[in-house]
Amino acid sequence: MSQAAAERYAGALFELASEKNAVEDVGQGLLAVRKALQADAGAAKTFFAPRVPATEKRRLADQKLLTGVHPLVAKLVRLLIDRRREGSLWSLILCFFELKETAEGILRLTIETARPLDDAARTALVAKLSSATGKKVLPEIVDNADLLGGMRITIGSTRIDGSLKRALESLGKRLKAAV
Amino acid sequence: MDINPAEITSVLKREIEGYDSKVEVESIGTLISIGDGVARISGLRDCQMSEMLDFGDGVFGIALNLESDTVGAVVLGDFTKAKEGQTVKGTGQIMSVPVGPAMLGRVVNAIGEPVDGKGAIKTEVSYPVEGRAPNVLERQPVHEPVQTGIVSIDAMIPIGRGQRELIIGDRQTGKTAICVDTILNQKGKDLICIYVAVGQKMSTTKSVQAVLEKHGAMDYTIIVNAPASESAALQWLAPFAGTAMGEYFRDRGQHALVIYDDLYKHAMAWREVSLLLRRPPGREAFPGDVFALHSRLLERSAKLAADAHEQNPGQYQAGSGSLTALPIVEIQQGDVTAYIPTNVISITDGQIYLETDLFNSGVRPAVNAGLSVSRVGGSAQIKAMKKVAGQLRLQMAQFRELAAFTQFASDLDAATLAQLTRGERLVEILKQPQYEPMPVEEQIFMIYAGTNRYLDDVPIAKVKKFQKEFLAFMRDRYPQCGQAILKSGKFEGDTVEMLKAALAEFKKTFTA
Structure with a gap:
């Protein structure tokens, strides 16, 4: 199944969960299903094998995966089995948590710095980014000596580049153009 | 590249002074x-x-x-x-290429980078490769001629500034030669030429460049080269880049001519790119938008209206410029009904059809006057040419018909024989060696002589000798005749009488 289809299933599940005020429980349910599949290699093999009939997969799910999970998660897994879309379960879970984070105002980003930041600088930077974006920032901080100086922040497919490397590169381009 | 340390220092000084630690998004x-x-x-x-x-x-x-x-x-x-x-x-x-007068005389690749080893090209303007075609209000009908210097084309299939005229024919029929001759004939005129080589052998393009350089035609020509060894993407892009370079001159009230050599290879390059992009294939595996590909390319060739600059001052300058297109399409075994040829025939304003049989029988350029048409160019002929070309077209049509019917006849009446005799001499006049474009006034002299029976008694083998000596005679003894045609654009009254007198005088001295 394509990524687009996984996004649509995740979107529908998230909307239902929001209506029933059960986003947290559904999220836990999805994680429980994932954990169960990861723990039992045989079950995972049967669950994702295209040649195994749907009835057998449903029986497996009822016995090993769906005990104690939120009813919406149980219904989703059965629907995926019926529609032969169980292969997209991993992408669907990822998309669901992305939607959940967006709804909660969480923003994941990567910060690359030329030199390691101390704790105080880290806290100040995260606080500044949170106030600038109006969201709860969850940073992944990476040391990247290639930058020479300054820092580079990547949010999704947007990059804010304040590094010395970039400044030198643009100076090089201007010099080439001028000479 | 020569680097001047003083220049670097001055650039660095400016950089340091204006340094501002901005971030880039x-x-x-x-x-x-x-x-x-x-x-x-x-x-x-x-x-x-x-x-x-x-x-x-x-x-x-x-x-x-x-x-x-x-x-x-x-x-x-x-x-x-x-x-x-x-x-x-x-x-x-958006993808754009450098444009401007600095590009003239240079050989560039599909993204406008020089490939002739003559150093960097300094231009300040760049144009998007997928430019917008002028709309109906910004255009006017074609009315100025592009003189190719080729008698058969200028007389019977005239091309106007802003027209799109397809040159179609099998391999080795002289398609590129017609375009090269057209470029050579623009020397000292106001038409800037752009030759776009798509999927050609590098040696072919090099020989075109050598011919243009030899005749001093590179001064007003740009060659955009995307040879067969380049990626399909660059071959696809090259005609669009060439058009953008022509649009620069068109928008500034100047006149430009762009030659696409050839659009069949261009369609093949686009097919390759489209299939790699997993777009669904259609007829002959070409993508569904192969028609739109060529029509959006050729629609950008236009004659601009006199008030186009008032309607769109941001794009156009005064002077009603033009961009003329001469696309070439190579066909197989004379089959003009293949997919790409029919597409381009329907997009363009006429076609010049070159035939292998004519070429092999020594009629060069091998223009088939019966199958070639120019849908708008007639209004672009100068009045003088229009006057003599009408007779030429008529007599050639009669000759073709008679020649077909009398192929097996043994005894013919005098009138039929006379028409055949004249037709054969007219065919001789229309033969022309490569790289020898003929000025329009000289074309008029010869067509007049041929259609008005002055050549009927000249043996076929001596027609070219007659032409050479007569034109030299006219340049020497009656230069005012040609000047009068060029000045007024008309061929009437005293000018006709002068030509008649000149012909009579020359015929007395001419010995076949």
Whole structure:
């Protein structure tokens, strides 16, 4: 199944969960299903094998995966089995948590710095980014000596580049153009 | 490249003075796959259609497929250094090429970079390769001639400034030769020429360049070269780049001519790119938009209205410029009903059909006057040419018909014989060696002489001798006759009488 289809299933599940005020429980349910599949290699093999009939997969799910999970998660897994879309379960879970984070105002980003930041600088930077974006920032901080100086922040497919490397590169381009 | 240390110092001084530690916001994506010049990139959320993408190391690409989670792009240049997982940056700029008078005399590749080893080209303006075609209000009907210097074309299939005239024929029928002659004939005139070589052998393009240089035609010509060894993406892009270079002159009230050699190879390059981008194939595996590909390219050739600059002052300057297109399409075994030839025939304003049999029988240029048409060029002929060409077209049509009917006849009446005799001499007049374009007034002299029985008693083998000596005689003894035609554009009254007198005088001295 394509990524687009996984996004649509995740979107529908998230909307239902929001209506029933059960986003947290559904999220836990999805994680429980994932954990169960990861723990039992045989079950995972049967669950994702295209040649195994749907009835057998449903029986497996009822016995090993769906005990104690939120009813919406149980219904989703059965629907995926019926529609032969169980292969997209991993992408669907990822998309669901992305939607959940967006709804909660969480923003994941990567910060690359030329030199390691101390704790105080880290806290100040995260606080500044949170106030600038109006969201709860969850940073992944990476040391990247290639930058020479300054820092580079990547949010999704947007990059804010304040590094010395970039400044030198643009100076090089201007010099080439001028000479 | 020569580097002047003083210049570097002055640039650095400016940089230091104006240094401001600004951050740069970029749109980025991750390269998922790359191969055969086509890349798929995830991310690049704000990517625009035809946006230039930076793959690093001076390699750029163009975004062509915008999908929900990926962008499909063609890579222009060496993609062997690109790595899966690397970052690709969006530049925010639509693909454009440098344009301007500095490009004249240069050989450039499909992205406007010089490939002739004559150093960098300094231009200040660049034009998008996918430019907008002038709308109906910004145009006017074609009314000025493009003199090709080829008698059969200027007389019977005239081309006007702003027209799109297809040159179609089998391999080795002289398609490129007609275009090269047309370029040579623009020496000392106001028409700038752009020759776009798509999928050609490098040696062919080099020989065209050598001919143009030898005749001093590179001064007003740009060659855009995307040879067969280049990637399909560059071959696809080259005609659009050449058109953008022509549009620069068109928009500034000047006149330009762009030659696409050839559009069949261009369609093949676009088929390759489209299939690699996984677009569904249609007839002959060409993509569904192959018609739109050529029509949007050729629609940009136009004659601008006198008030176009008032309607759109941001784009046009006064002077009603023009861009003329001479696309070439190579066909197989004379089959004009193949997919790409029929497409381009229906888009263009006429076609010049070159025939292998004519070429082999020594009629060069091998123009088949019966199958060739010019839908708008007639109104672009000067009055003088229009006057004599009417007779030529009529007599040639009668000759073709008679020649077909009398192929097996043994005894013919005098009138039929006379028509055949004249027709054979007219065919001789229309034969023309390569690289020898003829001025329009001399074309008029010869057509007048041929259609008015002055050549009937000259043996066929001596017609070319007659032509050479008569034209030399006219230049020497009656220069005012040609000047009068050029000045007034008309051929009437005293000028006709003068030519008649000159012909009578010359015939007394001419010995076959």
